[in-house]
Amino acid sequence: MSAEKIMSLDLGSRRASAVARGVSTATPIVAARAANAEVWDVDGRRYIDFAGGIGVLATGHRHPRVLAAVREQIDHFTHTAFQVMAYEPYVRLAERLNALAPFSGPARTVLLTTGAEAVENAVKMARVATGRSAVIAFTGAFHGRTQLTMSLTGKVNPYKRASTSGANEVFRIPFPVAHRNIGVRQTLAALESLFYADIEPSEVAAMIVEPVQGEGGFHVAPPQLLQAMRATCTKHGIVLIADEIQSGFARTGRMFAIEHAGVEPDLVTVAKSLAGGFPLSGVIGRASIVDSVEPGGLGGTYGGSPVGCAAALAVLDVIEEEGLLERAEIVGAAIRARLARIARLENAIPIANIRGLGAMIGFDVVKNGVTREPDGALAKAVAAKALERGLVILTCGTYGETLRILVPLTIQDGLLEQGLDMLEQALTLSHTGL
Numbered sequence: 509m510s511a512e513k514i515m516s517l518d519l520g521s522r523r524a525s526a527v528a529r530g531v532s533t534a535t536p537i538v539a540a541r542a543a544n545a546e547v548w549d550v551d552g553r554r555y556i557d558f559a560g561g562i563g564v565l566a567t568g569h570r571h572p573r574v575l576a577a578v579r580e581q582i583d584h585f586t587h588t589a590f591q592v593m594a595y596e597p598y599v600r601l602a603e604r605l606n607a608l609a610p611f612s613g614p615a616r617t618v619l620l621t622t623g624a625e626a627v628e629n630a631v632k633m634a635r636v637a638t639g640r641s642a643v644i645a646f647t648g649a650f651h652g653r654t655q656l657t658m659s660l661t662g663k664v665n666p667y668k669r670a671s672t673s674g675a676n677e678v679f680r681i682p683f684p685v686a687h688r689n690i691g692v693r694q695t696l697a698a699l700e701s702l703f704y705a706d707i708e709p710s711e712v713a714a715m716i717v718e719p720v721q722g723e724g725g726f727h728v729a730p731p732q733l734l735q736a737m738r739a740t741c742t743k744h745g746i747v748l749i750a751d752e753i754q755s756g757f758a759r760t761g762r763m764f765a766i767e768h769a770g771v772e773p774d775l776v777t778v779a780k781s782l783a784g785g786f787p788l789s790g791v792i793g794r795a796s797i798v799d800s801v802e803p804g805g806l807g808g809t810y811g812g813s814p815v816g817c818a819a820a821l822a823v824l825d826v827i828e829e830e831g832l833l834e835r836a837e838i839v840g841a842a843i844r845a846r847l848a849r850i851a852r853l854e855n856a857i858p859i860a861n862i863r864g865l866g867a868m869i870g871f872d873v874v875k876n877g878v879t880r881e882p883d884g885a886l887a888k889a890v891a892a893k894a895l896e897r898g899l900v901i902l903t904c905g906t907y908g909e910t911l912r913i914l915v916p917l918t919i920q921d922g923l924l925e926q927g928l929d930m931l932e933q934a935l936t937l938s939h940t941g942l
């Protein structure tokens with residue numbers, strides 16, 4: 509047995525006795541190094557990465573521009589706490605994000621560390637600005653694992669199981685999913701009923717929506733839904749929060765997914781691909797709402813780390829200079845074409861409901877092509893088969909039935925095709941092999 513193999517086995521048992529059981533890992537891979545869309549494990553095996561650290565790597569692993577910016581920053585300083593000593597990269601990044609904000613009028617940005625923290629802060633701003641406390645979220649939503657964001661998250665298993673006390677004042681309406689026969693009309697009827705039965709609109713601080721649901725199954729919010737939400741929020745003085753943590757930064761072919769619907773949110777939460785692999789998040793919002801919070805009410809020791817800011821500034825350059833908005837459409841078209849072909853193969857596992865925007869694409873593994881009943885166990889088995897072939901791909905969705913593609917937009921064409929070959933093999937091999 510190779511020394512590396514022993515190391516990876518050893519790490520497994522050390523991990524089991526040292527790391528909290530609640531932190532799960534989707535694959536048994538022990539990573540050793542990575543570049544763009546490829547990862548090598550400690551045994552030297554190469555994988556093509558269609559997970560991108562859960563949508564963090566639109567610009568790929570260790571983009572040279574990002575690494576150069578980070579190196580330069582760490583040669584100067586790594587931390588002061590922005591609340592103690594300010595630094596220019598934070599301000600420059602806030603200026604750039606404000607200029608990119610998908611709404612008109614003056615914008616302000618606060619920088620934080622994790623996605624959940626960004627959502628927490630967005631809700632706080634909405635509550636302070638409106639003087640109200642209720643928040644409306646969707647079924648299938650994922651906004652994080654902290655107390656408040658877990659409560660906003662619309663999926664019990666595994667995020668809320670046995671966590672008995674959620675945050676107060678969170679209300680939920682169904683997210684429209686055409687193939688489950690839930691249309692925008694039903695969602696809006698549920699909202700009306702909520703306003704009638706449970707909470708007056710005048711007591712609602714915010715409505716929060718993922719323009720493309722991530723964990724919930726890559727369901728795209730129909731433009732009519734977002735438009736109706738905008739109208740409702742404007743009518744009742746409710747803050748509209750777009751959670752772009754997974755869908756932002758070129759993934760869907762626009763800087764922010766909500767731009768596809770032509771709807772202007774009031775607050776936008778950002779994280780993941782913002783900083784190309786470094787922990788950084790933020791809230792970009794209308795100045796009047798963001799600035800309703802008194803000095804000292806926002807921030808955190810590590811919020812807007814100078815290293816993260818340097819990385820994010822480089823990521824924004826890369827998105828612009830490498831044309832990643834256009835690239836997302838090209839990558840997305842290649843993925844869609846391949847999936848459409850696989851869907852027609854006679855010997856393949858039945859797949860259905862290919863959906864998404866740009867390169868943010870998901871599809872369901874189903875029991876058969878007629879009833880299209882979701883099959884989470886089979887989707888998991890397909891992901892495992894893909895991994896055997898050398899492809900890292902994640903599942904998501906209510907029943908775990910959705911395979912989702914979050915490949916770096918910078919992936920080389922040949923590598924993308926190789927990855928899609930592996931996916932195709934997994935979908936055909938597993939049919940005979942399972």
Ligand SMILES: Cc1ncc(COP(=O)(O)O)c(C=O)c1O
Nearest residue numbers: 622623624650651652722753754
């Ligand atoms: C849409 C969305 N919001 C919030 C979060 C939470 O982000 P984090 O895991 O960084 O707390 C995620 C993470 O997957 C997400 O996809």
